[in-house]
Amino acid sequence: MQQHDILWTPPPALREHSQLARYLAWLEARGLGTFADYQALHRWSITELEPFWQSVWDFCGLRCVVPAERVLGRREMPGAEWFPGMRLNFAANLLRHGEGEGASREAVVCHRETGPEARYSYGQLRRDVGALEAFFRRQGIGCGDRVAGVVTNGYEALVAMLAATSMGAVWSSASPDFGAGAILDRFGQIAPSALVLVNGYGYGGKRFDRRGEFAAMVSALPGLRCVVSIRQLPELGHIEAEGVTGWDQALAQGEGNAPSFTPLPADHPVYILYSSGTTGKPKCIVHGAAGILVNHAKELILHGDLACGDRFMYFTTCGWMMWNWQASALLAGATVITVDGSPGHPDLHRLWELAVQERVTHLGTSARFLAGCRKEGLAPGQRFGLERLRLLFSTGSPLLPEDYDWVYRALPGQLLLGSIAGGTDICGCFVGACPLLPVRRGEIQCRLLGVDAVAMDEQGAVTDGRGELVCRQPLPSMPVAFWQDDDGQRYRAAYFETFAGVWAHGDFVAFTESGGAVIYGRSDATLNPGGVRIGTAEIYRQVELEPMVRDCLVVGRQVDGDVELVLLVVPADAGGLDEARRQALCRRIRTGASPRHVPRHIVAVPDIPYTRSGKKVELAVARLLNGAARADNHDALANPRALEQIRDCLAQAGLLPAAG
Secondary structure, three states: OOOOOEEEOOOHHHHHHOHHHHHHHHHHHOOOOOOOOHHHHHHHHHHOHHHHHHHHHHHOOOOOOEOOOOOEOOOOOOOOOEOOOOEEOHHHHHOHHHOHHHHHOEEEEEEEOOEEEEEEEHHHHHHHHHHHHHHHHHOOOOOOOEEEEEOOOOHHHHHHHHHHHHOOOEEEEEOOOOOHHHHHHHHHHHOOOEEEEEOEEEEOOEEEEOHHHHHHHHHOOOOOOEEEEEOOOOOOOOOOOOOEEEHHHHHHHHOOOOOOOOOEEOOOEEEEEEOOOOOOOOOEEEEEHHHHHHHHHHHHHHHOOOOOOOEEEEOOOOOOHHHHHHHHHHHHOOEEEEEEOOOOOOOOOHHHHHHHHOOOOEEEEEHHHHHHHHHOOOOHHHHOOOOOOOEEEEEOOOOOHHHHHHHHHHOOOOOEEEEOEEEOOOOEEEEEOOOOOOEEOOOEOEEOOOOOEEEEOOOOOEOOOOEEEEEOOOOOOOOOEEOOOOOOHHHHHHHOOOOOOOEEEEEEEEEOOOOOEEEEEEHHHOEOHHHOOEOHHHHHHHHOOOOOEEEEEEEEEEEOOEEEEEEEEEEOOOOOOOHHHHHHHHHHHHHHOOHHHOOOEEEEOOOOOEEOOOOEOHHHHHHHHOOOOOOOOHHHEOOOHHHHHHHHHHHHOOOOOOOO
16 A cells, blocks of 8 residues: 655654653664564564564563563463463553652642542552552452452542452452443452442533442442442542442551562453443453553553653543553553543633643644644634643544644644554554654554554455455464453454454454555455445544534444435534435545545434544444344444444435345
C-alpha cells in the first residue's frame, strides 16, 4: 500500500534523547546490537524474542523476587509460556517509584464532576494501598480471590486495584453507568469475594443515584465476603446492604499496614477484562502479571516516551482497558491525572483546559472526541498554552485523515500524534506510536516492537493489500486464559480458528510501504458486496465529513446470496434526510471511495448505538437487519434505546426480514 503525506517529523532532540533513543544506545553498549533505524530494530525484536523481551524488562527497571529460568518456555500459540520460574508482584512494580525521596512526589491527581480536585503523593498512595489490603485480609480475602469494582476513574479505583494485586487477588472493574444487568453478566461469571462500589456518579452536569440498583446487585452476588462503599456523590449516604463498610472506615481499620507485595508466578492473574457483550454474555479475559508489566512498559516507556516526572492523562472509564493502560503509567514514575465525567461538559474545551492546568505531557482520548473537536471548529493550540503537551494518543476507532489535519492545524506543531490500535484481548496495542518515525496523514506509525503483525488474505497468505490483522509470534500480554474455560476451547475459538497457530485479531488492516498501518474497521463487520471486501471505516471517512451528518453506521444486509450496504444516518439538523441529501451522500461516497462503496439504502435514525468505551456497535445492528428479533444485551450499550429506535426505522423502511 502506498504511503501517505508526512505531517510531522521527529525533532533532533527527540531523536537523540527520547526513551527509545536511550534504549538503542543501551542495546549497543551491552553488545545486543547496533540498529540503523526503527525497521532494523523491529526485525530484531520479532526474530530474537527472548533477548528482546529480556532487554525491555531490564531497560525499564522491572522487578522480580526470583528471576525467570528463561524468557520463553513453550513458544507455540496458544499456550506460550512466559518467564517460567519467575516470582514477582504486580503492585510492587507500579509503586516502585514511591520509595525514599520519591514518596513525596505527586502520584495521582483526580478531577471529577461531583467534587473538588484531589491530589495524592506516592507515599499516600502506598499507605492507602497497605491499609485497604489489610482490611481485605481481615474480611477473609486472599490470594486468587476476585475483587471487583463498580468505580469511577479516580483515586479509589487505583487504590483498590493495587491493594488487590499486592496480595495476589484478581482485579476486575466496570463503570457505574453500566446497567445492573450488564454488570451482573460480568461479575456473575467470576464470583467476586469483595466488591467496591460507588453510590452514584456524575456525567454531563447531572447526578445519578445508583444506591438502590447496586444494593440489589449485592444481593445477587452470594459469594461476597465484604462490600466497600464510596460516596462518589457526597450528598448521598452509603449503599445500604448487608456487609457494607464505608471507604474511609475501611482505610481506618487497616491504617498503618504496609502493602505485602506477595511474590507470585509470572502468569498469576492480575486482571479480568471483558469483551463488549453487546450480542451475548461477555468473554472473561484473564491477564497475567509479568505479561502486562513488560508489555505496558514497552508501550508506555519506549513507544510513548513516558518518563519519571511526566504527567499522563487519559480520558477513560473503568470499564475500558485503557483504564488499565493508564494505571501502568505509574510504572514510569509519572503522575496519573484522572478525569471522571463527560469530556464535553460544560463544552469540548474541558480536556484541553485540564491539560493546561495540570501541565500534561501525555494526553489520551478517542478518535470520536477528536472528530467532535474538529466539527466544532476548536483551535485549542491557539486558545490555550499547550506547549508542554508532547504526545497525543488516540484510540477506540480509526482516526480520519481529516482529523490528522485538524491536530496539526489546531494544536502545537511539536506534538506527536500517536494513533494506537489493539484491544482488550491483549490489554495493549499491535500498532501505534513511535517517537523516531514521522507521522503520516491517516496512518498509524508502525508495528510495535515485538509484534509480528501482518495482513493475511482469506487463504492465509500474507498480503500487501488489505486483510486480517494477525500476529505470527506470541506476545507476553496475550491472555493466560478465559475464565471458566478449563479446556481452552473458547480461547482457541476466539483467536486461533481462522488461521492455525496464528493469532487473528478481528481487525481489517493494510500495511504501507513505510511500515505504517491503516485500520479499516472490525473484520466481523467487513462488508462483502459482490464478493469484494470493504472496511466500514472506508465509508465513515466519507460520510462523517458531510456537514449534514451528525453520526452514521453502515452494515451489510444479506440478499439472494449477496450483500447490499445499508447506511444509517443521524441528520445534523432539522432538514432531515430527503432524496437530495441521499443523492449527495452517494456522490460523496462514489467520488471519495468507489461505486462499490455506495449504499443500496440510506435510512435516517435518531441515534447510533455505542459501547461504553465509545465504539460503534455494528454487529448488533447487522444481527437485527439479518433476522435477530432483538439484540441480546442492551445494558452493555452506552445508549441502549438506540437499537430499538433503529429497529423501528428499519421496519418502516421495509428492510427487516418477515417474521417467522
